[in-house]
Amino acid sequence: MKIGITCYPTYGGSGVVATELGKNLAQRDHEIHFISSSLPFRLSHVAGNIFFHEVNVQSYPLFDYPPYTLSLTSKMVDIAKHAGLDVLHVHYAIPHATSAVMARQILAGEGYALPVVTTLHGTDITLIGQDPSFAPVVTWSINESDGVTAVSNYLRQETFDHFNVNNGIEVIPNFIDTERFYRQDKEHFKQALCPNGEKVIVHVSNFRPVKNTKQVVEIFHGVRETHSDVKLLLVGDGPERVPTERKARELGVYDDIRFLGKQDPIEEILSIADVFLMPSESETFGLAALEAMACNVPTVVSDVGGLPELVEESETGFLCPVGDVEAFTERVRALLGEEDLHTRMSQAARDRAVDTFDIDRVVPMYERYYEEVQENASAQSS
Numbered sequence: 001m002k003i004g005i006t007c008y009p010t011y012g013g014s015g016v017v018a019t020e021l022g023k024n025l026a027q028r029d030h031e032i033h034f035i036s037s038s039l040p041f042r043l044s045h046v047a048g049n050i051f052f053h054e055v056n057v058q059s060y061p062l063f064d065y066p067p068y069t070l071s072l073t074s075k076m077v078d079i080a081k082h083a084g085l086d087v088l089h090v091h092y093a094i095p096h097a098t099s100a101v102m103a104r105q106i107l108a109g110e111g112y113a114l115p116v117v118t119t120l121h122g123t124d125i126t127l128i129g130q131d132p133s134f135a136p137v138v139t140w141s142i143n144e145s146d147g148v149t150a151v152s153n154y155l156r157q158e159t160f161d162h163f164n165v166n167n168g169i170e171v172i173p174n175f176i177d178t179e180r181f182y183r184q185d186k187e188h189f190k191q192a193l194c195p196n197g198e199k200v201i202v203h204v205s206n207f208r209p210v211k212n213t214k215q216v217v218e219i220f221h222g223v224r225e226t227h228s229d230v231k232l233l234l235v236g237d238g239p240e241r242v243p244t245e246r247k248a249r250e251l252g253v254y255d256d257i258r259f260l261g262k263q264d265p266i267e268e269i270l271s272i273a274d275v276f277l278m279p280s281e282s283e284t285f286g287l288a289a290l291e292a293m294a295c296n297v298p299t300v301v302s303d304v305g306g307l308p309e310l311v312e313e314s315e316t317g318f319l320c321p322v323g324d325v326e327a328f329t330e331r332v333r334a335l336l337g338e339e340d341l342h343t344r345m346s347q348a349a350r351d352r353a354v355d356t357f358d359i360d361r362v363v364p365m366y367e368r369y370y371e372e373v374q375e376n377a378s379a380q381s382s
């Protein structure tokens with residue numbers, strides 16, 4: 001199949017999922033055309049049957065806000081015709097699903113049928129998508145898509161609860177390449193960051209308010225009252241980075257935290273982690289927690305959204321009420337202090353990643369779904 005994929009190229013879960021999906025589909029002999037505003041950050045090489053098409057946004061003196069959605073639509077039309085796309089798969093509803101549906105309609109007028117699959121990821125449904133300035137367009141784009149998927153049962157239900165949706169939604173969970181994400185021997189790296197054998201807590205996010213990064217620091221501060229031999233590694237960057245640094249200074253723990261910024265080889269950092277922390281306000285899936293699990297890292301996460309579908313309470317990690325810093329602190333302390341518990345959960349976390357979320361189990365679900373959507377679309381047009 002020739003598949004167009006549109007996603008945000010920046011540091012974030014939906015872009016990671018879209019890029020890893022495209023790379024894996026290419027290994028399965030599909031031809032993949034990424035259409036995005038810049039090279040997706042996990043797409044380090046473009047080769048063979050993977051193509052990248054950059055969307056150029058025209059500035060014009062009249063435009064205070066250059067209309068990216070329209071430039072994207074035009075690019076989708078152009079690539080569909082010239083590459084002969086069989087399906088266009090867009091990640092994150094705003095504005096990608098809208099552009100895709102418009103592109104499909106333009107192409108239909110020229111006698112070209114291009115089925116559109118939209119994958120809903122998170123705040124496109126749970127937060128910003130519900131804003132009145134977007135909600136009618138999001139609803140229309142979901143209803144007009146030929147196929148819609150959501151990354152968790154929770155997100156599927158949220159979509160039905162908050163939008164007037166009359167289309168089906170298939171749940172296809174996020175996935176992980178467990179041959180890339182596994183616990184590696186990174187003793188030199190560990191030695192460099194933790195010269196005295198300190199234990200390591202890791203948090204990875206794009207530092208948006210929804211990720212509660214200041215609470216990560218508060219929890220770390222609490223943990224250090226009983227475990228002075230712990231370091232915190234913060235990976236990623238975003239609007240909350242500076243307030244989080246400020247919080248670390250206020251609490252006097254700044255020197256035991258490393259802000260590592262945006263990093264690609266996440267699996268190397270996770271390979272020296274003892275606990276992964278995700279106290280998010282809202283989370284439809286929690287891909288970063290899955291990456292940690294694949295590297296044998298037990299997770300302590302918020303009991304919210306799609307996280308209970310990923311993290312099994314007291315088996316692969318712990319689920320704590322949102323905002324309950326004390327509960328998070330206690331759970332992290334337990335994992336750092338009880339070796340048997342840690343060993344058991346580390347193995348259970350890896351097993352769950354491999355058994356349920358391995359890339360080779362999940363990507364075929366997308367392949368089957370594309371075929372189904374194609375069949376339905378051609379049945380409707382004949």
Ligand code: GMT
Pocket residue numbers: 008011012013014015017121122123124126151174206210282283284285286287288
């Ligand atoms: O950052 C992104 O690319 C999207 C982001 C969001 O806020 O929508 O992440 C969501 O999609 C990820 C991939 O499916 C999920 O793992 C995240 O849980 C989800 N984020 C939230 O729900 C906050």
